[in-house]
Amino acid sequence: MTRWKPNAKERLVRAALSLFRSQGFAQTTVAEIAERAGLTERTFFRYFADKREVLFAGAEEFEQHFITALDAVPRQSSAIDAAAASVEGVAIFLEERRDFARKRSAVIAENAELRERERDKMASLASALAAALERRGTDRAAAVLAAEMGVTVFRLAFERWIDDKSGHNLAQFVKESFAELKSVTAGRC
């Protein structure tokens, strides 16, 4: 008799993160993840192509959030304000996923292959943001600069947010990091 398995995907993600953290990403098999989640391997493969995808399946959606937020910024805004609005838009979306984000980051930090994959994700995000800025009419150099600064600010704010124990939200760290960017660029530190 098969029981209905609610939230299969969520359970797989939770089981995978827990195993990755306790025994390492490389040492964990799909069979173990499925077993821990009380599901079959077949069910796992219905949601993910492989165990790495548990950590990166959201990459496209993640990038899309930046682009959607950027596309909503009025045309007359400057490139840097558009990039900032885009990062702030994503911050709001990530806010409620802090527990997942924190655990995921801890797993990625431990594994060279995953760190490289995460770097690729960020490089791809920077290219997508630059292209979206160019579509708004920003010239290529300004688009590349604003996009890279947006991604750098995001990374810095994200790092602070997952390390933070005082309950600040990601959007606050984003605002703070953009202010620092302006102050650094102006030569004030």
Add this chain to the structure above:
Amino acid sequence: MTRWKPNAKERLVRAALSLFRSQGFAQTTVAEIAERAGLTERTFFRYFADKREVLFAGAEEFEQHFITALDAVPRQSSAIDAAAASVEGVAIFLEERRDFARKRSAVIAENAELRERERDKMASLASALAAALERRGTDRAAAVLAAEMGVTVFRLAFERWIDDKSGHNLAQFVKESFAELKSVTAGRC
């Protein structure tokens, strides 16, 4: 009778670049590179661990140039000025290697694995620059921001320089790109 082979390393680099460009990086063997250079495979391996190293053997020296230039900047300079001085220092060193830089970039642009390796090189450079700025007393956030901006400006200036047909030098593109960075950050475009 063995003839003395002058400039073996340089000849290997030239042969490798020429083959990578004409037949592709993946399709080129070390045997072909050695043959084209009029040298043995054994000689090749005295200089390079593998064919990829022909393109990346200088990575450490490259990074070291940034750090040396940065360490020479007076302590009272701001983080962004230190980063700019570092990038300008490297520009001077690269100036006479434009032909190599241009050919190397064309090879890298064609191959996903090489592009990834180049991205890693830039990420490693950004970390090294941030660490060097922190050693000067810059706080971590400002150090990360200034380092990432330095690397982004370098990439942008480098891209312009190898595409340029009018004979501008890299240092000029670096200055121009830093000026754009300031203008983008200040919201002027």
